[in-house]
Amino acid sequence: MRVLRTLVAGVVLLPGVAAGQSVTFTKDVAPILQRSCVACHRPGEMAPMSLMTYEDVRPWARSVKARVVAREMPPWHLDRHIGIQTFKDDPSLTDEEINTIAKWVDSGAARGNAADMPPLRQFANSIEWQIKPDIVIKYPVKIVPAAGPDLFGNLYADIPITKDRYIKAIQTRTATAASRKVVHHALSYAVDDPDTIEVSGDDSQGVDGGQFLVEFASGKNAEVYPDDAGVLLQVGKKAMVSYHLHSVGEETKAEIELGITLHPEGYVPKHIRWSKQLAQPTAAIDIPAGTVARIDGYTVLHKAARLIAFQPHMHIRGKRQCLELIYPTSGSSARTEVVNCANFNYNWHLTYNYADTTQPLVPAGTILHTISWHDNSTANKFNPDPRNWVGDGQRTIDEMGFAWIGWHDLTDEEYKAQLAERKGLQQKAATTTAQPQQRH
Ligand code: HEC
Structure with missing residues (x-):
């Protein structure tokens, strides 16, 4: 039955190929995947499979269609009918792009001409520093078992500064390639020492529930602020990473580090970027x-x-x-x-x-x-x-x-x-x- 259907689809498709109108991987689908998927779906990253090449994608075609039609992939959960729709680094697909992928899968997932294939996107190696950090904060190492449910939680580390300083550039990295595979996400904050924290109802601007520093997600590079901008790093706070880890079949150490380049001591940037729980x-x-x-x-x-x-x-x-x-x-x-x-x-x-x-x-x-x-x-x-x-x-x-x-x-x-x-x-x-x- 299955074979037959494929054959029928093939017959229907052929005239389209001849007319140059059919949907192919190299011409129509690869550019979409390159833009919106491969930051996570490439070798060494935390997504379960690579979506770089035709060979990578072909076995996943049905699953790809299901996830994009349901708007589960790429992860982007904004309501498209309310409010602002223009963002930096928005990987989400247009209805037209989703249709293109669906059509490609339904019409037999053809490869197309090799010459149409777009150049593969290059990524900075996410386990290396892309900035020259003045301080490196190493969070405690967390062991991720070979199998088991996803792990969520917070880890704390000291911030080695003796005066309030402003951040010029910041990056999270996993210290090893193995860590990279188990860290689904990691968000860093500067917070009060958890042992002395009081939960308060005060929500006035600037009052502390901590300061959000930076997130770690696939394909995300270091954040470098303009020379007249920065983020306040207060002395006496702890660095906290809020993590989501997952098992990959062998026991793995999750080693997460936060690197920070500081503005010169005493310098107060004109534009201070705040990020707080409001x-x-x-x-x-x-x-x-x-x-x-x-x-x-x-x-x-x-x-x-x-x-x-x-x-x-x-x-x-x-x-x-x-x-x-x-x-x-x-x-x-x-x-x-x-x-x-x-x-x-x-x-x-x-x-x-x-x-x-x-x-x-x-x-x-x-x-x-x-x-x-x-x-x-x-x-x-x-x-x-x-x-x-x-x-x-x-x-x-x-x-x-x-x-x-x-x-x-x-x-x-x-x-x-x-x-x-x-x-x-x-x-x-x-x-x-x-x-x-x-x-x-
Ligand atoms: C921010 C990282 C990220 C991006 C971008 C992303 N994915 Fe994923 N994807 C994941 C992770 C992690 C999983 C596994 C966990 C889950 O299902 O949520 C996954 C799961 C999937 C699965 C299911 C795999 C399975 O095991 O059944 C498909 C299919 C998929 N992604 C397709 C895509 C496509 C197509 C795009 C682009 C249009 C995309 N993803 C973009 C991270 C990402």
């Missing part, structure tokens, strides 16, 4: 067994700001989060705007970095509002026990609901100037396209 829930988290619960969190931005990154944070019941702006108003009617909504999957802590032209510019007094949904029912396949009530806490089986927001503070003058510049750009764009512009 819009924490204002009430205790209270999710009855078997239900989906909504949780709201708020942070008042006392200064004008340019938002640069959005990273929803929840635990295993997390389902979806929206970020809304509540603008300051002198009149009686409030003005709000939803910036983005993203589905949430605990396996993937994705940071959405706005493009320079879409970074929201917000006036002083704006309230950031997160709306988080947690699914504590049987419908959530990650739910370890839908019969249990869930509340706040640090364990993965407890819940959280806030966003890591990356931003630059702006003076009111900078805010006005940047807003005027943005409006100018949008007017220019409006005259060249008929598309209405979403952002102010």
